[in-house]
Amino acid sequence: MKTFRHLLSKPDTVIQYYVSGTRKKYMNPISYFAIAITLSGLLFFVLRNIYEIDLTQSSFSDNQTTNLDFVYDYQGPISYLFMPVYALMTWLLFIDKRKFNYTEHLVTNAYITAQTSYVQVLICLPLFGFFDIRYDVFNGILLIAVVIYQFFILGKMHQTGFFSTFFRGFVYLILFMIITIMLGVLIAAIALVSGYMSLEDFIAK
Template sequence: MNCKNCKIELIPDSDYCNKCGARVIRNRLTFGNLFSHFSEEFLNYDNKLLQTFISLLTKPEAVIRSYISGTRKKYVNVISYYALAITIAGLQFYILQKFFPDALNMEAISTEATAASNTEVLNFVTEYQSIAMILNVPIYALMSIIVFIGEKKFRYNYTEHLVIYMYLLAQLSIIGFFIVIISAMCGLSFGQVSFISGPLLLIYIGYSLKRIFNLDWLNFIMRTLIFICVLIVFGIIASIIMFGVMYFNGDFEKMVEAQRKAIEAQKVLKDTIN
């Protein structure tokens, strides 16, 4: 009998291929063994996905250092984990648009004059969220290189910083999915949840980087201040690029027009009252 994946001849009675590690499948596919395989891969406590998710919460340095050092069997591959996060992010906005459209209303965190423009920005982010997630990783990795210049104990190259932020941003996306959907069920808008959870997500990144780079508190505070400064600079650049794209594809004009109509409606309402 040969391995169905790499075609090498198998040792008799072996359960896994001794070359590629694939599980040997002898039984014909049925609903029962399909469900059994699904349960084994995703529902039991020892599966890689659950182990990766829990470890990235409790000991993120173990997952990331293991992958960087070459130990890659225990946890989900970083590419697969990030691809899962992108899929979940797309599912999140689909669920909100389909079942909780009011959750995408930005009025709760906006003035009457800015609600329409904020909604247009949210629509833009929703439309390009997959591209934004992909671009976030190299940007955060570059910021991290700048922040951790001079860190000798754990000096990672740019590719290794990419791995760090792919894991961390994927984890935040998966956590955010549950927070946003549960909050939408409770009547909170996406804007309100983002406003509340934003600081908590930054705390998680800080907590993870402190453990990954094994920083003492003084060094951690110093790096945090540098990170905030770099984040502000990159945030300004990102905002300019985003509004530039919105300008060229017509979304910026829609945003300005929506804001103008909101201001005019507000003036009419005031005149009517007076």
């Protein structure tokens, strides 16, 4: 609980404690991240199977879209696979400051992703249980909030000004969206090749 509380109130302090070698004060990022991903998997199970929410339905089209909900069955492995990619992105975006190495960015992103996953679980369970909300709208708002939180922390750690941090965060958001699109194309290609889906499934109905 202390790790969770302090990642809300003084997140940069928590992370810098760990990367500086003080390992006993807070939960280590690997365990914290692993628990968060497990809880996120349970959250998506509840949303899909108990609340019966289509997590891939678009709010901006009346057409019936291809159901790619099966992607959330692999949410855990995908999170582990892409964590090094996110760390590489933030490391490159702050490489001019030369304050933290790639491994330390990996630790930072693990803590940040885990923390936002815990918050997502705490918000989503009651929110979607009591209100009729489109998941894609919520997820878009959440993504922006996560990037703001992420670069608030990174900005404090690297001691960058508001506009410098904002620009880096904006570039990160664009790169994140490009990677998400590429991942979507890859998943669709795998689904086609494996026979799980056909070309007709991608035609709007």
